[in-house]
Amino acid sequence: METGRDIVLELDHLTIKFGGLVAVNDFSLRIEKGELVGLIGPNGAGKTTVFNIVTGQYEPTQGSVLLEGKDITGWRPHLIAAAGIARTFQNVRLFTGLTVLDNVLVSQHLRLKSHFLSAALCLPSYSNEEQRARANAMELLERLELVPYARELAGNLPYGQQRRLEIARALATCPKLLLLDEPAAGMNPEETARLMRFICKIRDEFDLTIFLIEHDMKLVMGICERIRVIDYGISIAEGAPDEIKKDPRVIAAYLGEGGE
Amino acid sequence: MSLETFIQQLANGVSLGSLYALIAIGYTMVYGILRLINFAHSDIFMVGAYFAFFLITVFHLPWLLSAVLAIALTACVGMAIDRIAYRPVRNAPRISALITAVGVSFFLENLGLVTVGARPKPFERPELMARVVRIGPAAISGVSIWVPILSVGLVAILLYVVYRTRLGMAMRSVATDIDTTRLMGVNVDTVISYTFAIGSALAAAGGIMWACKYPQINPLMGIYPGWKAFTAAVIGGIGNITGAMIGGFLIGLIEIMAVAVFPALSGYRDGIIFGLLLVFLLVRPTGILGETLKEKV
Numbered sequence: 001m002e003t004g005r006d007i008v009l010e011l012d013h014l015t016i017k018f019g020g021l022v023a024v025n026d027f028s029l030r031i032e033k034g035e036l037v038g039l040i041g042p043n044g045a046g047k048t049t050v051f052n053i054v055t056g057q058y059e060p061t062q063g064s065v066l067l068e069g070k071d072i073t074g075w076r077p078h079l080i081a082a083a084g085i086a087r088t089f090q091n092v093r094l095f096t097g098l099t100v101l102d103n104v105l106v107s108q109h110l111r112l113k114s115h116f117l118s119a120a121l122c123l124p125s126y127s128n129e130e131q132r133a134r135a136n137a138m139e140l141l142e143r144l145e146l147v148p149y150a151r152e153l154a155g156n157l158p159y160g161q162q163r164r165l166e167i168a169r170a171l172a173t174c175p176k177l178l179l180l181d182e183p184a185a186g187m188n189p190e191e192t193a194r195l196m197r198f199i200c201k202i203r204d205e206f207d208l209t210i211f212l213i214e215h216d217m218k219l220v221m222g223i224c225e226r227i228r229v230i231d232y233g234i235s236i237a238e239g240a241p242d243e244i245k246k247d248p249r250v251i252a253a254y255l256g257e258g259g260e
Numbered sequence: 261m262s263l264e265t266f267i268q269q270l271a272n273g274v275s276l277g278s279l280y281a282l283i284a285i286g287y288t289m290v291y292g293i294l295r296l297i298n299f300a301h302s303d304i305f306m307v308g309a310y311f312a313f314f315l316i317t318v319f320h321l322p323w324l325l326s327a328v329l330a331i332a333l334t335a336c337v338g339m340a341i342d343r344i345a346y347r348p349v350r351n352a353p354r355i356s357a358l359i360t361a362v363g364v365s366f367f368l369e370n371l372g373l374v375t376v377g378a379r380p381k382p383f384e385r386p387e388l389m390a391r392v393v394r395i396g397p398a399a400i401s402g403v404s405i406w407v408p409i410l411s412v413g414l415v416a417i418l419l420y421v422v423y424r425t426r427l428g429m430a431m432r433s434v435a436t437d438i439d440t441t442r443l444m445g446v447n448v449d450t451v452i453s454y455t456f457a458i459g460s461a462l463a464a465a466g467g468i469m470w471a472c473k474y475p476q477i478n479p480l481m482g483i484y485p486g487w488k489a490f491t492a493a494v495i496g497g498i499g500n501i502t503g504a505m506i507g508g509f510l511i512g513l514i515e516i517m518a519v520a521v522f523p524a525l526s527g528y529r530d531g532i533i534f535g536l537l538l539v540f541l542l543v544r545p546t547g548i549l550g551e552t553l554k555e556k557v
Contacts (some may be wrong), residue, residue: 055443081445095436105426106433107444130426174468242301 006033006207014063025233038224046233056080088173096155107172108133178210267398269520275404277512278411282466283489284504286459292499299361302486303368307333308464338460372479380478383471491537498551
């Protein structure tokens with residue numbers, strides 16, 4: 001057996017079929033602790049589907065998902081979240097009607113032990129915990145520079161801040177692994193540059209392993225240590241950014257087979 | 261109309277409206293979270309009244325204790341219905357859940373007819389509810405005073421739970437985006453279960469108070485109040501708790517006042533309400549406070 005040093009996520013021969021469509025085919029990947037890995041590929045290649053399998057929204061037809069060596073294939077999403085995987089979405093999906101603080105607090109359910117019922121009855125054990133949860137949430141908002149917005153409704157935030165809040169909300173679950181689905185979507189180059197620094201910062205500060213999908217090549221090439229390319233649900237290449245840029249299969253997938 | 265009659269009718273309308281509001285909240289909460297019209301809700305209302313009836317007459321418990329126990333038992337019934345009937349079809353197309361809800365409704369009605377019989381049973385109301393109170397020139401029955409007060413109290417508790425507690429926060433986040441709430445580590449099934457419990461408890465409270473107002477109960481007693489409360493929820497803007505309350509009071513007042521002002525229309529009191537539902541569905545289908553629903557991708 002290999003002695004992979006601290007493998008956080010291991011995807012082992014994942015395949016998922018929707019009817020006759022094979023969306024992801026025999027996809028394997030290992031991500032080590034602290035790595036920043038990018039997943040790229042043309043539209044419809046199955047990138048988000050991979051994320052949906054990892055977070056438990058889809059159950060793979062075959063293959064398994066291991067988090068720190070533990071098989072979590074087919075677990076229900078809330079248990080996977082509790083086990084330490086968090087994600088953001090391609091199109092921001094915040095709880096728009098809740099305040100910024102409450103958005104972050106929703107996930108505090110994970111850490112709060114007291115039952116809903118004791119919460120509803122306002123037992124003392126609950127209110128202590130509740131205060132701690134609020135303090136935690138505020139601290140998180142402070143680290144992500146969102147404190148000025150704490151009492152505002154999430155839906156009223158400017159777009160860039162909404163993206164940041166979505167990451168904050170994911171971090172509130174105390175993940176070991178953070179999945180970012182196109183974090184730079186809809187951002188201008190300047191915002192993207194700021195986002196790149198931000199992603200590197202949170203990885204170090206929160207001791208995270210990050211797996212991200214992105215179309216913005218500058219971002220992917222700029223921050224990812226390793227890039228995996230898929231097309232039509234099949235892995236076609238893997239390597240460091242420089243290798244990927246030159247890989248003929250990748251160029252073909254993106255630009256089409258050159259007909260000369 | 262004399263001042264005396266007006267006050268009496270107003271009290272009557274407000275108390276009826278507050279009952280509609282209580283039931284409407286149950287419809288609207290479940291819809292807000294699951295996009296499901298829980299047709300069984302009107303029968304849960306009936307079940308609540310029967311639980312109270314049996315606790316009082318068969319087990320000879322004090323009235324207030326019976327009412328509280330009946331509400332708790334009905335909450336459990338609501339949770340059981342969700343667990344047994346709705347959870348298995350949660351990922352099925354929405355129409356399946358809707359048909360299931362109609363099925364549960366018929367099941368409860370007919371179960372009632374078979375087990376307790378179709379004959380109406382007299383419901384014993386506490387002295388406080390029966391006593392007549394004088395307000396100015398008008399004599400008003402205690403029911404019309406206490407029902408709105410109790411209802412408003414219950415709604416206040418509900419609003420506290422929804423807007424000030426963790427459970428409420430989870431309910432609001434499930435209503436916005438059920439999948440993302442799961443990813444936050446929230447066990448969505450538990451949240452839905454509690455939503456059914458709360459909605460059913462309010463329906464039971466409504467059922468018991470309804471039985472105090474119209475002290476005869478039968479297994480089909482929920483149908484008309486249920487439909488009207490549903491109308492109230494739609495008119496208020498389905499999915500919106502405040503809207504359901506506004507809708508409830510509005511429907512109660514319109515129903516009573518229309519007949520009070522035009523006694524000739526008394527045969528049409530249900531027709532007026534359902535006509536109003538049609539008008540709203542045509543003119544403003546999102547209701548008074550409802551937002552336009554974005555179809556989820």
